Amino acid sequence: MKNLDQHRAPIYEGLEKLRKKRVVPFDVPGHKRGRGNPELVDLLGEKCVGIDVNSMKPLDNLGHPISIIREAEELAAAAFGASHAFLMIGGTTSSVQTMILATCKAGDKIILPRNVHKSVINALVLCGAVPIYVQMSVQEPIGIALGLENDRVAQAMAEHPDAVAILVNNPTYYGICSDLKSLVDMAHAAKMKVLVDEAHGTHLTFSDQLPLSAMQAGADMAAVSMHKSGGSLTQSSLLLTGEAMNPEYVRQIINLTQSTSASYLLLSSLDISRRNLALRGKESFEKVIEMAEYARREINAIGGYYAFSKELIDGQKVYDFDVTKLAIYTQGIGLTGIEVYDLLRDEYDIQIEFGDIGNILAYISIGDRLQDIERLVGALADIKRLYARDGKDLLSGEYIQPEVALSPQKAFYAQRESLPLQETVGRICGEFVMCYPPGIPLLAPGERITKALVDDIIFAKERGCSLQGTEDPTVSVINVIKEDS
Structure with a gap:
């Protein structure tokens, strides 16, 4: 067995070797290390465009890796406790769709919550699988859907014993976690695969103060957004698999839709970010937790806002909570989340992740600083002082369970x-x-x-x-x- 030294970053190392050789490029990309597009060099820098290269023998090939990309996959799998890991350059959308396309075919049933990302339903459009939605509870007055409840999932399994898989969000955008280990055990007992959209849970593996990750819970596949809380470049992702999945079949599914011109900027960012998390993730995310909890206390002290957290845990609808998720209910000051979102950006030069009808989400990660938190808290206090109103005209951000009439x-x-x-x-x-x-x-x-x-x-x-x-x-x-x- 190879020595899986997490200090290694084989793709990054391969690119550095290539750069030192001064190879004359008669291949794509056509900017030829930036010489053909000086404005691109001005924007991104010589080092960046210099490693924007095409697949070649020394750099391996993402569609069929046998050397440095294969090594990077093995290191990622070890870091995340997976049987196998795939480097994905089509975002976590591609990872989510691969999970479904690898387990479902036309007419197959899949059990899932309705508060899934559009990539899940897009995958159902592509493969023809039929969604079996589990009824979701709603947290009032926040208006967010909560976790998958074990008894409701068990009922769905009993009513649809021919379902081939269940899909779980871990966590949701708002930090809500289901009882993932129990759901995995239930599904496996029913001969169903467990797919986990862990787009917002890259960090879960690296702290015992956070909810269980998909691989820790024994899931079959997990889509992990390294570019969110993991620190890699936008559009880079990981797909993790457990022992029950055939990795070479999964790769065939990936190759149905993934680009044959893989970006080495994205691949190297995954490689370097995995190394960073493996070596420093525990320490980094402990600081993230501290910052998020500090922000939550300060924001709740303003009054009117509600930055919710572990007090929502009831063991059923909310089994656990990811405290790094700084989600804030804003209707207590008479403003929708999108209105506060717009004010923060337009008046205070603060860009948060999103605002919806009832809430905003400020994404706290390894790149944040305490002074940034202070600025956000101060801006929210100012918004309350200047813009608060009675809010009688507001609709609640109510989650509405759909009626499915057609696949x-x-x-x-x-x-x-x-x-x-x-x-x-x-x-x-x-x-x-x-x-x-x-x-x-x-x-x-x-x-x-x-x-x-x-x-x-x-x-x-x-x-x-x-x-x-x-x-x-x-x-x-x-x-x-x-x-x-």
Whole structure:
């Protein structure tokens, strides 16, 4: 067995060797180490464009790695406690879709919560699997969906024993965690695979003060956004697998959709960031936890805001909570989350992760500093003083469980017609409608449109949410299924 020295970064080392050799490039990319595009060099720097290279023997090939990329995968698997790890350059969207495409085919059932990222439902459109949504509880007045409850998942398994997999968010965007170990045990007893969207849980592996990671809980596959809390470049991700998965089959699935021109900027960032987490992750995330908890205390002391945390844990709807997630309910000062989001950016030069109807999320990670936290707290206090109002006109950010009338694939490819938003009530949606971020669809293909959903969409538009997914960029009309199709 190879010596898995976490001090190594084989892709980074390979790029450094290449750079020192001064190889004359008669291959792509066409900027030829930046010489053909000086403005790109001015923007990114000579070192960056100098390692923006194509696959070659000394640098291995992501589609069929046999040397330095294979070594980097082995190191990542060891760092995250996985049987295998894949370096992904299509974002965690690609990782999530690979999980589903590797386990589900047309007509297969998959059990999952509805508050999934759009990439999950996109994968169902691609493969033709049928979603079995588990009813979700809602935390009032915050209006967020909570975790998967064991008894409801058990009921779904009993009603659909032919389901091939379950999918779990660990954690949700807001920090909510389900009882993942119990869900894994239940699913495996029922001969179902467990897929975990761990886009917001890269850090879980590296601290015993945080909820269990997917691999620690025995899941079969996990999609991990290294570029979020792991520190790598945007669009880089990891796909982790357990012992029950055939890694070479999984790679074949990845190669169906992943680029054959892998970016070595992304690959090397994954390699270096894995090394950083393996060597310094525990210490780094302890500091992140301290900063997030400090911010939570200071924000709650302002009054009106509610930065929620472990007090939500009840052992069922909320089994655990990721305290690094600084999610803040804002309607207590009479403002929606998106209004506070806009004020922070436009008036205080503070860019947070997202704002929705009821909440904002400030992403705290290894790159934050205490003075940044202080600035955020001060800005929130100022916003309350200057902009607070009674908020009687606000809608709650209520989570609405959808009625699924058609599978996502059948609905997406069915004959459609466009109707004004207010005239779509009762019809079956033929496209996505979502606020982005966080990218959780308000409506997905195949779901019945209700008045409550239309009201939510109109309210989100009025308050400035970035609505996406529809053919109409203004979201004034929605594609619905033709009734005779």
